[in-house]
Amino acid sequence: MITNTNKFAVGIDIGGTNTVFGIVDHRGSILYRGALSSRNHENPEDYVDELYSVLMPAIEHVGGTELIRGIGIGAPNGNYYTGTIEYAPNLRWRGIIPMSELMTKKFGVPAALTNDANAAAVGEMMYGAARGMKDFIMITLGTGVGSGIVANGQVIYGHDGFAGELGHTIIIPGGRMHKGTGMRGSLESYASATGVAATAREFLENRKEEKSLLREFKAEEIDSRLVYEAAIKGDKIAMDVYAFTGEILGRALANAVMFSSPEAIVLFGGLTKAGDLIIEPTRKHMEENLLPIFQNKVKLLFSELKEADAAILGASALVWELK
Amino acid sequence: MITNTNKFAVGIDIGGTNTVFGIVDHRGSILYRGALSSRNHENPEDYVDELYSVLMPAIEHVGGTELIRGIGIGAPNGNYYTGTIEYAPNLRWRGIIPMSELMTKKFGVPAALTNDANAAAVGEMMYGAARGMKDFIMITLGTGVGSGIVANGQVIYGHDGFAGELGHTIIIPGGRMHKGTGMRGSLESYASATGVAATAREFLENRKEEKSLLREFKAEEIDSRLVYEAAIKGDKIAMDVYAFTGEILGRALANAVMFSSPEAIVLFGGLTKAGDLIIEPTRKHMEENLLPIFQNKVKLLFSELKEADAAILGASALVWELK
Numbered sequence: 347m348i349t350n351t352n353k354f355a356v357g358i359d360i361g362g363t364n365t366v367f368g369i370v371d372h373r374g375s376i377l378y379r380g381a382l383s384s385r386n387h388e389n390p391e392d393y394v395d396e397l398y399s400v401l402m403p404a405i406e407h408v409g410g411t412e413l414i415r416g417i418g419i420g421a422p423n424g425n426y427y428t429g430t431i432e433y434a435p436n437l438r439w440r441g442i443i444p445m446s447e448l449m450t451k452k453f454g455v456p457a458a459l460t461n462d463a464n465a466a467a468v469g470e471m472m473y474g475a476a477r478g479m480k481d482f483i484m485i486t487l488g489t490g491v492g493s494g495i496v497a498n499g500q501v502i503y504g505h506d507g508f509a510g511e512l513g514h515t516i517i518i519p520g521g522r523m524h525k526g527t528g529m530r531g532s533l534e535s536y537a538s539a540t541g542v543a544a545t546a547r548e549f550l551e552n553r554k555e556e557k558s559l560l561r562e563f564k565a566e567e568i569d570s571r572l573v574y575e576a577a578i579k580g581d582k583i584a585m586d587v588y589a590f591t592g593e594i595l596g597r598a599l600a601n602a603v604m605f606s607s608p609e610a611i612v613l614f615g616g617l618t619k620a621g622d623l624i625i626e627p628t629r630k631h632m633e634e635n636l637l638p639i640f641q642n643k644v645k646l647l648f649s650e651l652k653e654a655d656a657a658i659l660g661a662s663a664l665v666w667e668l669k
Numbered sequence: 670m671i672t673n674t675n676k677f678a679v680g681i682d683i684g685g686t687n688t689v690f691g692i693v694d695h696r697g698s699i700l701y702r703g704a705l706s707s708r709n710h711e712n713p714e715d716y717v718d719e720l721y722s723v724l725m726p727a728i729e730h731v732g733g734t735e736l737i738r739g740i741g742i743g744a745p746n747g748n749y750y751t752g753t754i755e756y757a758p759n760l761r762w763r764g765i766i767p768m769s770e771l772m773t774k775k776f777g778v779p780a781a782l783t784n785d786a787n788a789a790a791v792g793e794m795m796y797g798a799a800r801g802m803k804d805f806i807m808i809t810l811g812t813g814v815g816s817g818i819v820a821n822g823q824v825i826y827g828h829d830g831f832a833g834e835l836g837h838t839i840i841i842p843g844g845r846m847h848k849g850t851g852m853r854g855s856l857e858s859y860a861s862a863t864g865v866a867a868t869a870r871e872f873l874e875n876r877k878e879e880k881s882l883l884r885e886f887k888a889e890e891i892d893s894r895l896v897y898e899a900a901i902k903g904d905k906i907a908m909d910v911y912a913f914t915g916e917i918l919g920r921a922l923a924n925a926v927m928f929s930s931p932e933a934i935v936l937f938g939g940l941t942k943a944g945d946l947i948i949e950p951t952r953k954h955m956e957e958n959l960l961p962i963f964q965n966k967v968k969l970l971f972s973e974l975k976e977a978d979a980a981i982l983g984a985s986a987l988v989w990e991l992k
Contacts, residue, residue, distance in 0.1 A: 423962060432962060481828040495928065497827065502820045504930020505804040506966060509820070514960050515924040518842060527960060601838040605818065605928055607827020637837050637850060639746060639755060643829065 353415040354408055356401070356455075357662025359462060360384055360421040360445075362436035362489070367401060368658035369408055372666070374473040376655055378404040390439050394448045405453075417449050417457040418664030420465030420657060425507035429459045432508075435526050436490075458664040462486065462657065464501050464510055466614055466649075467494025468667070469660030475612045475650040482610045483602055485512065487595075487617035490526075491534040491541075497606055513538070517598050536594040539570035539616055546573045546587045558583040570616060577623055588623040595624075596631025603632065603640050614649035614656060676738040677731055679724070679778075680985025682785060683707055683744040683768075685759035685812070690724060691981035692731055695989070697796035699978055701727040713762050717771045728776075740772050740780040741987030743788030743980060748830035752782045755831075758849050759813075781987040785809065785980065787824050787833055789937055789972075790817025791990070792983030797973040798935045805933045806925055808835065810918075810940035813849075814857040814864075820929055836861070840921045859917040862893035862939055869896045869910045881906040893939060900946055911943055915950025922951065923958030926967050937972035937979060 354377070358367040361384060369378040380400055387393040405411055423434040429446025431437065446457040460468075467484035470476040476484070476496070484494040491513030495502045502509045513534035514527060521531025522544065535541050547565050550558060559576040560568060560583060576584035599611055617624055629646050651659055677700070681690040684707060692701040703723055710716040728734055746757040752769025754760065769780040783791075790807035793799040799807070799819070807817040814836030818825045825832045836857035837850060844854025845867065858864050870888050873881060882899040883891060883906060899907035922934055940947055952969050974982055 481832075497820055497825045497832070498823050500821050502825075502929055504820065505932035506930060508962050509804075509928065509930035511927040511930075511960060511963075514927050516920060516958055519840070519920065529958070529960075597839060597842065601924070602928070604834040604837050605832065605925070606825055607829060607832035607834075609828035635839055635852070637834060637852075639831050640834075 353413055355415050355662040355665035356405070356417040356453075357658040357660070357665075358397070358417060358419045358449075359465070359657030359661050360419065360431075360437070361462070361657075362422065365397070366657055367397070368655075368662065369404055369414075370659060370662035374659055374663075376658055377408060379658065380404065385438050388438070390443045390445065390448060394445075394452050398452050411454055414453070414455045416455050416665040416668050417453060418465065418661040419445060419449065419457060419459040420462040420661040420664075421445060421459060422461060423508070424459045424461040424464075426458070426460040426464070426501075426503040427507040429457060431459070456668050458668055460501070460503070460664060461492065461494075461508075461510065462660070463492025464494040464503070465660035465664060466492070466656055467496055467501055467510075467612075467660070468663040469651060469656055470612050470614070470649060471496060472663045472666070473651060473659055474656075475647045476610065479609050481606065482608045482612060483512075483599075483606065484612050484614065485599075487537060487539075487613060487615040489539050491538050493602075495602075495606055496608075512598065512602060515598065515601070517594055517601075533594065533598045537591055537598070537617065542570040542573055542587060542591055542617065543568050545590055546584065549583050549587060549590075553583060556583060560584060574620055577620065585623060588620055589627045591617070592624050592627025593631045596628040596633075597635050599628065599632040599646075600635030600640075603636060603644050607640065608644060610645035610647050612647050612649055614651070615653075618648050676736055678738050678985040678988035679728070679740040679776075680981040680983070680988075681720070681740060681742045681772075682788070682980030682984050683742065683754075683760070684785070684980075685745065688720070689980055690720070691978075691985065692727055692737075693982060693985035697982055699981055700731060702981065703727065708761050711761070713766045713768065713771060717775050721775050734776060734778055737776070737778045739778050739988040739991050740776060741788065741984040742768060742772065742780060742782040743785040743984040743987075744768060744782060745784060746831070747782045747784040747787075749781070749783040749787070749824075749826040750830040752780065754782070779991050781991055783824070783826070783987060784815065784817075784831075784833070785983070786815025787817040787826070788983035788987060789815070789979055790819055790824055790833075790935075790983070791986040792974060792979055793935050793937070793972060794819060795986045795989070796982055797979075798970045799933065802932050804929065805931045805935060806835075806922075806929065807935050807937065808918075808922075810860060810862075810936060810938040812862050814861050816925075818925075818929055819931075835921065835925060838921065838924070840917055840924075856917065856921045860914055860921070860940065865893040865896055865910060865914055865940065866891050868913055869907065872906050872910060872913075876906060879906060883907060897943055900943065908946060911946040912950045914940070915947050916954045918947075919951040919954025919956075920958050922955045922969075926955065926959060926963050930963065931967060933968035933970050935970050935972055937974070938976075941971050
């Protein structure tokens with residue numbers, strides 16, 4: 347007999363550069379993994395066609411589409427209610443893309459779509475650090491900063507499906523310009539990989555007298571990986587970059603905590619590799635900016651999902667919530 | 670037969686100075702109103718005793734406690750889950766006050782308690798401007814700034830019952846000191862009645878050459894009412910106070926919108942009397958600080974509840990959600 351528990355979910359994470367996908371069982375085991383470029387196709391129909399051609403053999407292998415409960419999609423600017431990707435600045439396709447509908451038509455199974463951070467939140471709630479929690483905030487610290495907010499056991503999608511854009515809230519009015527959005531002082535302009543590199547360049551420029559391992563590189567070569575490598579070797583400027591990044595992130599988290607009073611904040615993504623270098627200043631500045639009734643209560647956790655799996659698991663987890 | 674629809678709810682709003690209470694029917698009509706001081710009693714037990722002595726005759730008048738479905742309480746630092754008031758800086762009673770339990774013991778009916786702004790949000794959803802909405806934010810602009818956040822049709826109380834403290838989020842890092850909390854740059858330090866008066870004093874001090882109706886008064890006499898009266902007479906400095914207050918409020922609302930993507934924001938309280946003087950700059954700066962996907966979508970509404978009734982209605986509305 348075919349039931350939900352012996353069906354599979356497809357998880358697809360559409361990133362700015364690459365798409366990763368997988369077939370996942372009800373327990374969160376990934377049976378099959380694959381990837382394709384998100385940038386090779388001028389229109390989304392051709393992209394879905396290529397996805398079909400690489401994914402269908404795997405679907406056949408697990409028993410065909412009748413064993414697929416649905417397709418879950420994580421995508422930038424993903425609208426949960428309409429299943430559309432809307433004006434995503436990092437994708438090649440312009441305007442409003444009815445991605446859920448394209449998938450359903452092509453594969454013949456239901457599809458659900460949300461932004462990547464909301465998908466990550468669902469994944470973390472189902473398989474990761476937030477198992478059993480009803481109120482938590484997921485923060486993804488990658489090329490950009492994403493967030494997914496869970497309250498009363500449900501992801502907050504908001505009135506029109508776009509809730510959870512903490513990365514674009516303004517933390518430093520008049521602060522650093524975000525090249526993608528034109529806004530000044532948003533969390534993402536500091537606490538993303540791009541932000542970390544920009545902070546490092548600023549510190550190197552403003553502290554010219556000071557030695558740093560990062561001075562071996564040209565300004566334009568500096569990226570978050572180099573900053574990390576210098577910091578773990580004890581480089582003062584690189585360590586200060588994390589201290590500053592944590593300060594901004596901590597302030598943003600304090601505001602978020604006073605908004606939704608979560609049990610925990612789960613951090614995920616490249617920046618979390620820095621471990622205590624980032625978590626300690628983040629915690630300190632979060633606590634300092636909280637009202638006493640919120641202090642020393644909120645757990646700051648790292649994701650428990652493997653980075654390679656998280657996007658697929660998160661997207662696939664949407665499927666089990668399909669009505 | 671006694672059913673929910675012919676029962677009544679008691680609504681009690683505990684303010685820093687006064688307590689107002691009323692008996693409310695299922696349709697939101699207030700059958701009886703009363704008030705007492707919140708400051709006359711050294712301990713909360715005596716306060717509840719006095720409340721009992723003034724409220725019971727009215728309860729008897731509508732048919733006795735068997736017709737009372739419950740008591741709903743709005744109070745500063747009210748914890749919904751535990752029914753306690755915790756470390757409320759504006760109340761006379763220190764520490765953790767088990768107010769719901771005290772009421773239940775005294776009156777012999779169930780009680781529910783939350784902070785005043787969450788209560789206002791429930792009232793607005795049940796009887797006011799947010800009827801039928803599943804995602805909105807209530808902002809109360811009074812002596813302080815409170816907020817109640819509704820997502821997926823439910824008030825967000827958060828993990829430990831204190832969610833929705835938007836008034837204490839930091840909008841201007843290093844900005845104006847909030848005397849009650851010691852924090853700098855919180856929304857409440859600008860967008861409250863106290864904040865409006867402080868801004869007026871600053872403007873008068875910094876623009877000494879400029880005439881203003883407010884110069885008839887000593888600095889310490891200036892309050893939000895005087896600023897309002899000057900502004901509606903076209904006084905430039907007073908009008909600029911609202912423009913500035915709206916700018917700060919608009920920025921804070923933009924951050925809140927990107928967090929929970931509400932259908933509307935409902936504004937309530939003294940500051941809203943200023944009408945367009947406050948709403949126009951608020952709207953402008955909210956829109957300017959939103960990502961395009963959020964722009965021109967969120968309704969900015971004024972509460973539809975009479976100010977005298979709102980606190981009672983909001984608190985009483987909690988009762989109909991009692992299990």
